[in-house]
Amino acid sequence: MLIQMKNISELMVDLAYSALIFNNKEIAEEVKYLEEKIDETYYKLQEAAIERAIEEENSAPALILIRLATSIEAISDSAVEIANVVLRDIEPHPVLLESIKESDISITRARVREGSILANKTLGELNLASETGMWVIAIKRGNYWIFGPTENTMIKVGDILLAKGPIEGVNHFHNLCSGKDKKI
Amino acid sequence: MLIQMKNISELMVDLAYSALIFNNKEIAEEVKYLEEKIDETYYKLQEAAIERAIEEENSAPALILIRLATSIEAISDSAVEIANVVLRDIEPHPVLLESIKESDISITRARVREGSILANKTLGELNLASETGMWVIAIKRGNYWIFGPTENTMIKVGDILLAKGPIEGVNHFHNLCSGKDKKI
Numbered sequence: 262m263l264i265q266m267k268n269i270s271e272l273m274v275d276l277a278y279s280a281l282i283f284n285n286k287e288i289a290e291e292v293k294y295l296e297e298k299i300d301e302t303y304y305k306l307q308e309a310a311i312e313r314a315i316e317e318e319n320s321a322p323a324l325i326l327i328r329l330a331t332s333i334e335a336i337s338d339s340a341v342e343i344a345n346v347v348l349r350d351i352e353p354h355p356v357l358l359e360s361i362k363e364s365d366i367s368i369t370r371a372r373v374r375e376g377s378i379l380a381n382k383t384l385g386e387l388n389l390a391s392e393t394g395m396w397v398i399a400i401k402r403g404n405y406w407i408f409g410p411t412e413n414t415m416i417k418v419g420d421i422l423l424a425k426g427p428i429e430g431v432n433h434f435h436n437l438c439s440g441k442d443k444k445i
Numbered sequence: 446m447l448i449q450m451k452n453i454s455e456l457m458v459d460l461a462y463s464a465l466i467f468n469n470k471e472i473a474e475e476v477k478y479l480e481e482k483i484d485e486t487y488y489k490l491q492e493a494a495i496e497r498a499i500e501e502e503n504s505a506p507a508l509i510l511i512r513l514a515t516s517i518e519a520i521s522d523s524a525v526e527i528a529n530v531v532l533r534d535i536e537p538h539p540v541l542l543e544s545i546k547e548s549d550i551s552i553t554r555a556r557v558r559e560g561s562i563l564a565n566k567t568l569g570e571l572n573l574a575s576e577t578g579m580w581v582i583a584i585k586r587g588n589y590w591i592f593g594p595t596e597n598t599m600i601k602v603g604d605i606l607l608a609k610g611p612i613e614g615v616n617h618f619h620n621l622c623s624g625k626d627k628k629i
Contacts, residue, residue: 263541263544263545264544264545267545268548268549271549271550274520321535322537324535325535325537325538325541326537326541328526328530329465329530329537332524332526332527333523335519335520335522335523336458336519336520336523338519339516339517339519339520339523340516342515342516342519343513346509346512346513351505351508351509353506353509353510353513354506357447357509357510360447360448361448361451364448364451364452365452365455366455388611388613390578390610390611390613390614391577391578391610391611391613391614391617392578393575394576394577394578394610396611426574426575426578427572427574427575427580429572429574429575430574430575433575
């Protein structure tokens with residue numbers, strides 16, 4: 262459960278910055294939705310940890326688990342605060358957004374065009390993260406979103422991919438999506 | 446200043462998990478040290494934002510900046526809390542550590558051996574992040590550490606590299622460090 266919380270909280274932070282950069286309320290709403298999932302898991306984890314402590318008559322493991330979970334929960338709260346900036350209709354200065362976009366780790370988006378080698382392949386098959394450094398954190402397909410896609414998620418022509426990765430990987434990523442680059 | 450805070454807070458979270466996984470107090474101490482830098486920048490940012498608000502007679506940009514900085518500061522506080530688990534001499538269950546190590550984004554370490562193609566190259570020359578997905582977040586060289594290395598940091602034989610990246614990239618990373626893989 263702790264790992265699940267860790268993974269969701271990391272996705273939330275990435276999505277919160279994405280919502281900010283692209284001034285996108287749908288992404289910001291997803292951050293709030295994920296917060297509910299985090300809270301749910303957090304309470305279940307506390308319960309399980311304490312029950313086990315009673316069973317084993319040992320408080321130490323429960324304490325560590327709860328302490329770590331509390332820290333992760335606090336990270337997810339911060340992600341919600343960042344998302345709230347977007348939901349409150351306050352648009353930060355464009356210069357600020359550009360610099361967030363181009364900080365050490367960049368966030369970018371690109372549409373998958375006809376002829377792209379990414380089309381009709383799963384993220385697992387493509388190994389984008391280990392081959393290019395770019396992590397797909399969300400996909401917009403028509404009117405709906407796939408947030409936190411898994412290795413089984415298939416990319417389709419027309420998808421808009423939201424990805425995070427090193428600034429040096431951004432051009433190649435765009436060229437893979439457009440079909441200009443034929444090799445990963 | 447906000448981007449600086451964002452970058453430091455991300456490094457802090459990565460280092461906090463690393464300190465936990467490798468039960469390493471030196472890394473945990475660095476997280477606490479970085480927190481001081483974050484706090485310093487945070488206060489300077491608040492001051493600058495408010496002074497500018499007075500100058501321009503406009504509160505909105507200052508409010509957004511301070512709100513974002515507060516969220517980022519809260520993330521760094523959470524990183525300190527995770528690091529404190531290590532500093533308080535409480536060692537989490539090995540199974541927990543293994544699963545953190547192997548969650549979506551893995552954290553690993555490897556020593557650079559004689560014959561490794563990484564040796565005597567800067568991180569900027571190597572483009573490790575965009576070529577392999579692996580980010581070097583810290584380097585242990587002899588008795589000292591380089592935390593948050595830059596593109597100008599040169600890798601040397603004997604260095605222990607702490608890196609974060611997709612689980613699929615870990616083997617290749619180890620082989621690059623050991624000298625087994627001769628191509629990035």
